[in-house]
Amino acid sequence: MRLEIGNILIKDIAFGEKTEVKDGTLFVDKDELIEAATGGDERIKSLDVYLAKPGDKTRIIPVKDVIEPRCKVDGKGNIFPGVIGDVEQVGSGRTHVLKGAAIVTTGKIVGFQEGIIDMSGEGAKYTPFSKLNNIVIKMEPIDSIKQHEHEEVIRLAGFRAANYIGEAGRNVEPDEEKVYETKPLLEQVKEYPDLPKVVYVYALQTQGLMHNTFFYGADAKKIVPTFMYPTEVFDGAITSGNCVSACDKNPSYVHLNSPVIDDLYEKNGKEINFIGCVITNENVTLQDKKRSSNMTAKLVELLGADAAIISEEGFGNPDADLVMNCNNLENKGIKTVLVTDEYAGQDGASQSLADSTPKGDAVVTAGNANEVIDLPAMDTVIGHPEVANIIAGAWDGSLREDGSIEAELQVITGSTNELGFFNLSAKTI
């Protein structure tokens, strides 16, 4: 499977009369975007659009998802197959990306589990999304809506908005191009016969409302682990079911730019032979965990891998999946590196994980999510600032009267991302 990615670099955004890209500026026809994002969904009471640029004194809260606008210019299917649009096989052909722009969804809180993006100040340092030109969709549902439906309505509105904006890149000449290719297994193995074969074990959080992930629109808690061509994610094969703890739930943006896949391709043909991905889930029962982990190890073995990177999503309960996957693979003689984050307490003195194994001797950490940070007041708040007292990582009183916030790093969207999308880490002092 071969995919060309054409990046159109977006340096600025503004509202305009027509949605288009001109000299690196993305102009957005607000009314048309509102119509496209609403998509005739009668469960939406109101939907408005705001812009938040790097350096703005703006806070977005509660953030539900971050999505990159892309469009399929050649090859089968459309972006986000099975979520919106048809469920064609994606991952080949050509895709244009509005690099530097993103859709951010906000609105009334669904649960506890949503995040904060600050566009400047201390908080901006801790999220990769403060560096993007964000188009913020603020959606409020009708009053009678129940939580599960509320989550779905806002999620789908975000993807419709991203696809609408992504279309603006269809006929624009990209600033940079990148080609990714993975061949069918037997051919891929022959491609670099002397290099060690590496598989990426891509664990998806699937613990229920606000902890869900979708694969071609299918609820990933109901799948058994399966193979995937790495390029499929770049066309939106994996999408987020919105936030759990904002710091380490993967927004759809991160799946679209899946960093382990990107960096494994960098080494492909040089030091390793990157032969493919196994996606698995993180369900809540022990039986599910055992089934998925055993099957993951079996599939990695069946592919003939020598080594694997295993990424986690979430924390606590999923630590058990990470440890089981590590043990099962290492027991088969397959070398592993784990990517996780830590909950070492506000003072950093606690052990960081809820499960552990001596076989996990190679761990990359994305930082201690319990660390307390201080976020200054912002001039503009898009969303609902009062939820700063109840979101995961905050406490009653986190939001001060002057609008500043004291809370754990958990509240910051993408701060301790466990796909390794960000630079934050931790060390022992």
Next chain:
Amino acid sequence: MTKKRIVHYINQFFAGIGGEEKADVKPEKRDGVVGPGMAFKGQLTDVAEIVGTVICGDSYFNENEAEASETVLEMIKSYDPDIVIVGPSFNAGRYGVAAGAVAKLVDENLHLPVVGGMYPENPGFELYRKHGYFVEVGNSAATMRKAIPAMSAVVKQIIDGNEEVTGYMPKGLRENVFREERGSKRAVEMLVNKIQGKEFTTEYPMPTFDRVDPAPAVKDITKARIALVSSGGPVPKGNPDHIESSSASKYGKYSLKDIDDFTPENGQTAHGGYDPVYANEDLDRVLPVDVIKEMLANGEIGSLHDYWYATVGNGTSVANAKKFGTEIAAQLKEDGVDAVILTST
């Protein structure tokens, strides 16, 4: 550059007051250097000044900790220091514990850096390691000549504002840092090294876990007093104690007297780590109050403890969880509870 202000804490022995027979002397402060402070002065002369020395007898400190702490802290504060040095206390146990406790006082109340010197096996180190930069020193005062320059080196690094202070025994704390490369790239590099048999360094050494053996089975459940405890966040409607949805700082104790069955009106979950919809519809799914009350009425259990205890396990550090567990267990024991139904999520 103005010289940094240092306060030095030492015990009665190093102050020249006396040995064991004087270990009960109360805290006192003296301007300038006393005892080993003179040697520090020689090392730090260009960058810092020891403005005062606080002295306390080891026995007095350890036997009157609350009182001694308050006085010592006030005395240290009165000099308005930038840095505090404690010891070195070598392998002197009570001196080490007192010096460590002073480090904790300064760390938590004044938020100032503390430099100490201890033999690694000094009990004061394990107890208070996270509150200061404790330099490894020999096991007796005979090694003072080595200890002073080593501790001074750490003081100088702190004064210089070094990002990576070296030369002390790790505090055992995890601290966030921004690394040059993003996590995924570091993971790929680490994997390549591991495959090639080259050296690699894990960023998080996996912890060794406590494993708790289950208690022996209850002999006669029809006579046992049962309590309900949960980390699934079951709380009265409205979450009166504001238990956090993640990283809980507390637990709640709630009366079961008037609740025979949970409804959406009288109970909810405070937990932010799972789908709350089903718990909020019927909290008996997390804390089986309806069933236990039925069993009580039928005489299937002896009695039911009047309260349930609840916290949120989500993102809560193991250290906090351990603390809650210890406190809850002590209360249950005091109230004569024989067995606990412990639910999670």
